[in-house]
Every structure is written in C-alpha cells, then in structure tokens.
Amino acid sequence: MSMADAKAMDTEVSWYLRLHRALLPDYNRKAAAYWYTGVLLGGAVLVYCLHSLAARPERTWIEVALGVAIAMLAALFPVQIPRSKNSLAAGEIFIFLLLLLHGPEAAALASAGEATLGAWRISKRWSSRIASPAMAVLAMFASGSLLQALRGALDSLQLTNGGLLIVATMVFALCYFVCNTLLITTVHRLKRSEPLQLKDLVGVFGWVGIIYTGSAAVAALLYLAFRESGLGVVLAVVPIIGLLMMTLHYFFRQQEANEAVRRTASEAAAREAEAATRHMEALQHIAFHDSLTGLPNRHRFNECLAEAIGRSKADLARRFAVLFIDFDRFKLINDSLGHSAGDEFLVQAAQRIRHHVRPTDVVARLGGDEFGILAENLEHENLAVTLAERLMRAIQNPFVVGGTDVTVTASIGITFGSTGYNAPDEALRDADIAMYKAKENGKARYAIFDIGLHAEIAQRLRLEGDLRNAIANGDLSVVYQPLFDLGSGGLIGFEALARWHHPQFGTMRPEVFIPIAEESGLIISLTDLMLQRACRQLRDWQLRHPRFADLRMHVNISAKDVGHDALVPRVTRVLRQTRLQPRHLTLELTENILMEHIRNSLPTLAKLQALGIGLSVDDFGTGYSSLSHLSALPIDTLKVDRSFVRDLQSGSKEAKVVRAIVHLGMSLDKAVVAEGIENAAQLAQLREMGCTRGQGFHLGYPQEAKAVRALLARIVADSDETAVEATFEHTAALL
Ligand code: C2E
Ligand code: MG
C-alpha cells in the first residue's frame, strides 16, 4: 500500500474514530467502554445537578457559586505531601460543606470544578482531564446522596445531635474516598487487563483517607457553626484555613528541602565511597599486576601460590605444579630490534601463554622475560609436562615483532606441590633451578625439579665462592699451548688457557669453572688476570731471544667481556703495562658469542682491530655465522673447531667442512687455524688441504710457563744454526 493510499484511507475514517484514537490510544476495548460510560454518566449527572440547582433560590446560587469558587481556588494551591504523590487541598472542606448545606448536586458541581483544575494541573492527557471530573461527579453524587439519605433517616429518628452529624459526615467521606478510588483505579486495571485488587484501596489510603475524613470533620463543624451563626463564621474560617494550609505548605517545603539536602549528602557520600572503592581497586590492580602485560606480578603470584600450598596441605589429593618459563634469546630481541620491540614481544608472549593454559591456571610475569604458571587441581602430574610441551610448541611459532618475524624458544622448569613446600618462594626457587637445568641441558626444553638439583645448586654456589677467592688471591694458573705454522713448522705463538687447582677437588677444567665465572660476573676479573699474566709472560719470552720477538699470544675472552663497555681500555692498559705490541695479542671469542652479540660488539671489535689487536673466531663451524657477517666482521683468524679435526678421515663430511673453511679463509683473507690436531695423519691431511696454522696435542700440549721457558731455551740451544721455523717436530719430541 502506498503512502497516498494510506492517507486517503485515513481521511475516510470517521471523525469520532480519529477522536477516539487521539484520546485513548493505549486503551483496550473494555477500558475504552468503561471510560466512555464513566464520562457519559458523569456528564449526565452534572447536567442533572445544574438543572436541579437552577430551580433553587438565588441565595443558594450565590452560596454554591462561592463554594465552587473557593474549592477551585484551593485546587490551584495544593500542598504537596512529602515523599508522596498526593497533595492536600483545602477545597475538600468547602465541597463537603456545600454537601451539608445544599445537598449532593452542589457538592458534585464543586467536585467537578476542583477535579477539572486538579487534573489539568497534574496530567497532560485529555483522557484523564476529561475522566477525572466525570468520576469525581459520580463519586460525589453517589456518596453525597447516601449521606443525604442517612441524614434524612437520622432526622426522622430525631437524632439531630451535632456529634452524630460529624460521624456521619466522616463515614460519608470514607465512602467518597472508596468510590472515587475505585472509579479511577478500575480504568488502570482494565487497561492492563488485570482484576481490581484490595491493595488498590489500601495502598493509597494513608494520607488521602486522613485528609478526606479530617476535611469531613472540619466541614461538619463549620456547618454546625454556620447553622448557629450564619455565613459570617464560614467566611471567617476561610483565612484561618488558608493560614493553616500555608503553614503546612511551608512546613512541608522545609521538610522537602531537608530531605533534598539529606539525599544530596547521602548521594555525595555514596559517590565518594564508590570513587574510593574504584581508587582502591585501581591501586590493588597496580600493586598486584604487571603494567606491561596486565598479568599478575610476582607479588600476586606468591599470594596465589601460598593459597595453593595451604589447600594442598588440607587436602593431599589437590596436586599443583609450578612452571617457570624463561625465553632463550630474549636479550637478542632487545639488543637487535630495540626495547620497544622487546616489550611488544613480551606482550604477545604473555597472550600466547595465557591462551594455552586452562582458565583456572594463574599466569604471572615474574620479571624480565620470566613467566610463572600455577596449575592447580592436576589429576596427574603428567599434565604439567603436557602443558610445558604445549607451551614450547606454541612459543616456537614465529612472533611478528616490529614487522619482523622472530623465532624464539623457551626453557621451562617444573616443580610439583608434592615436594612438600611450606612457603611460595621455596616452590618458585625450585622451579627456577629446574629452568636453569633446562638451559644447561641445551635450552628449548623443560626440566623437572628433583632434590638432586638442590645439591647441585649448593655445590655450584660453593664453587662460585671458591672461584671468587681464587681470582682475588691470584690462585688461578695459566698454561700455554703452542701454535704452529703448518707449512714451515715454525712456532707462531701460544694460546693461554686458564687452570684452577681447587684445594679440595683438585684441578678443575675450564668447561666447569668458566660458565660459573660467566654467570656470576667473575669472568671480567678472570679475563683481566689471564690478560695480565699471558701478556707479561709473552713479553718475557719475546725478550729472551730475538727469534722470539714476534711470538703471539692468544687469550680467550667471553660474551660478558665483549658486552663490557671498558673492554678496549682494559686491554690497552694491560698492553701498556706489559709493554706488549698490540699486534702480538689475539683475542679469541667463540663463534656463538660473536653472533649473539654481533650488533653490540661490532664497535668494540672495530676499535680493537684499529689498535692492531688480532681477533679470532674460536670453535668455528659450530655456530651460525653467515657469510655476509663473516666478511663484514673485523676478524683475522678462523679457528676450526676440533670436532672437525677429530673426524678428519679423507672423504668424511668433516673433511669437506674443513676444506670449505680453508677456502673460505683464503677468499676472505683470513688465517685458518686447525685446533685439536692429535696425530700425524690429521696433520698431513690439513697440510694437504692448505691449512696454514695448527694447534693440538700432537704438536704441543698446553703447559706451564716454566716448561715453555725450558722448551724455548732448548730450541735456542739446539737450533743455533737451524731456523726457529723448523721446530714443531722438534718441540713435539721435546714435550
Ligand atoms: P678453546 O679456546 O677452544 O681451547 C682449546 C681447548 O682444546 C683447550 O681445552 C685445550 O686443552 C684443548 N686442546 C688443545 N689441543 C687438543 C687436542 O689435540 N685434543 C683435544 N682433545 N683437546 C685439545 P681447555 O684448556 O680445557 O679449555 C677449554 C675451553 O675453555 C677453551 O676452549 C676456552 O673456550 C675455554 N677457556 C679456557 N681458558 C679460558 C680463559 O682464560 N677465558 C675464557 N673466557 N675461556 C677459557
Ligand atoms: Mg680458544
């Protein structure tokens, strides 16, 4: 149907239907029927009343008009009862007075007037502006007629006592209240298709009932006074009632104002309390959460862990596990992509971990790149292992950080509540120890804590203390392994290797104590000690005979040294103190260290090279150097890892690797040293491949300075005529 059609149809609709829709849009059939009946009946009664009043004498007319006017005037100034929708109007008194004076017709007229004004004031709907006076007329006419009949009965019984009249008027007022209320509430109930209920009457009684009966009593008193003393008394009472109403009005207004102040104050207090709660919650969140990832922090994690320990003690079946996660190459992300990329990675990692645990598991950031998981209610401890495996797989998927794909691994330490913890830090410490074990075992794996690890840690801590003392007391010793030119057989120099003779455990291998020194930070003073001793020693040997003046010294440095800002000044100071030429010193650092710290270490290495100090990549072939890096790095020597030399049968894979490294060295203009040469066959093969330098037990063991000095002396003595160059077979025989 088009809009025009609809409009045409609308104009066809009769005027009364349109009026009906405008007046009673939300009325159903029953309610509408009731409304029309009420309004028509009310209208009819009003016409009847006017008609019957018209027949009365003029004096009645004047009194009725006066009464109606006062009632309507009073309706304009109602006194609102606090905390109620009802208001108090003095009009009722005069309406009731009119009822007593001139019967229900006059009172109905006054009610109509008062209700019209009242409805006009409180409602915008025409339905109620029309129905209110109609219902008031009906209620007043019905109950007024009842009172009139009652009075007639009393009169005929000659019961004209004033008290009885007052009581009768009050009964009438109640009757009027009931009629009026029922007439009005019936509309509402019909509209909602609900039956009338007793509470419709009882609920609104209170104030309204009291006003009605009170007004009735006053009206009856006024009537009695009027009968005694005429209209003057009534008119005199008008200002008194006005005064009373005004007093009430101001009293109520004051009450309302107080109420408003109280309400505002209590609302303000409620708002303040709410703000304080929000503030407290925010503070709590800050205190217990990590600001970067939004995860609970170590503090909160400890709290949860303490609760879990308590629960598992109360109920042994409640198993829990603590997982300690540490990323294996987080430092690399920070160093190579910057700190904001590091933060971005941590946020993503946190989300990924959270995603792969159960909703009930607690995931916390413990600090740096360390995360903790508390998994409670484990049916079986194996589930914690499954969780660790799942997390490792999830973490191994590349992260996109700052637009770059980043692949990382994590090491996870696991400990179980069944170990019998009393405090959260015990559980966390053990999970941490297990995580270190995982790292030690090669990273990218998990390790489960067992009591044996405790002993290991205790031993490690003890060794760390002993090593600190040994370095401070200069108790470390240095052994020197000769390096030879494989072509000429000439002695090129030595590699200085650290040795530690522990008073209780005997000679300790560098593989054991160097990692301890690196982790504890002792490596810086260890390197300084080695540099001092080795450089001084070499200078001493160089000065022994002009033939040794160009011997070199190789000293191993570690990752921490490369990252140490003061490496260049440290090295130059040693060179100055020992008067060694920079070109006679070579620093060795392993391929892995070099590649992990490539970004940070480049400037330092460049400075060292500029000073003339040699740089050698140790254990070459085991790491991940790329060709582009190799050619750009300021290094002059590649040291082939001894694992390749060990398996150097011709045709082996290792042989191919060594040959490739030799060629690489040649094309990049770097010297290649083969280490770990243990027999003549290996030596012959390396020579055949074109490897220019070598080191190994077959050529010379690492030995103490005293032994080397004796060796140097013999070389000088034995080969006064021969060149130093022809000595490695010679020295091998001597060693
Ligand atoms: P590296 O720098 O690769 O040193 C060579 C290692 O190979 C030495 O072990 C040496 O004794 C051993 N070696 C030499 N020739 C042969 C051979 O023919 N066969 C076999 N099987 N081994 C041979 P060492 O002294 O035990 O040192 C081990 C590692 O400890 C060194 O490897 C080096 O990375 C580190 N290290 C030693 N001293 C220091 C130091 O003062 N500072 C630092 N940072 N690391 C050091
Ligand atoms: Mg070395």
Ligand code: MG
């Ligand atoms: Mg090596």
